[in-house]
Amino acid sequence: MDEVLEKALKVAWNELKYKCVVVREYGKTPQISLKENQILQVFLNLLMNAGHAIEGKGQITVFTKLVGGMVLAGIRDDGTGIAPGVLPKIFDPFFTTKVVGKGTGLGLLISLGIINAHGGTIEVESELGVGSTFTVRLPVDGAS
Helix, strand or coil: CHHHHHHHHHHHHHHHCCCEEEEEEECCCCCCCCCHHHHHHHHHHHHHHHHHHCCCCEEEEEEEEEECCEEEEEEEECCCCCCCCCHHHCCCCCCCCCCCCCCCCCHHHHHHHHHHHCCCEEEEEEECCCEEEEEEEEECCCCC
16 A cells, blocks of 8 residues: 555655655555555545645645554645534535635545445544544455
């Protein structure tokens, strides 16, 4: 999973490098069966959203770890956070808090569909003024 996160960071780097420091906290995780290009799309979307949430300079932390039978991969930012009233809507089709022309409101919906198709989930924790953490959980089943 670390390799896919690194590929996503490489693609997103031009957008992120002037506004944040990236901290890596990779744990020991097994290889799992996944469609790499789809998971790459999910991580790229989450990284870009994290970058957009940071006003000025900030930090994005990417992490992986093994918890029970699940591999967790997360992206945490110290950006603006998501308002509690908005949080239940973030996976709705065409919902966006970005200015016109900056987002379609489909990135998180598509990401959720990809992760669900892999038998996983996406969890979100957010606090206004503190930041957000998106954690992808994927089953170890089919590990190679």
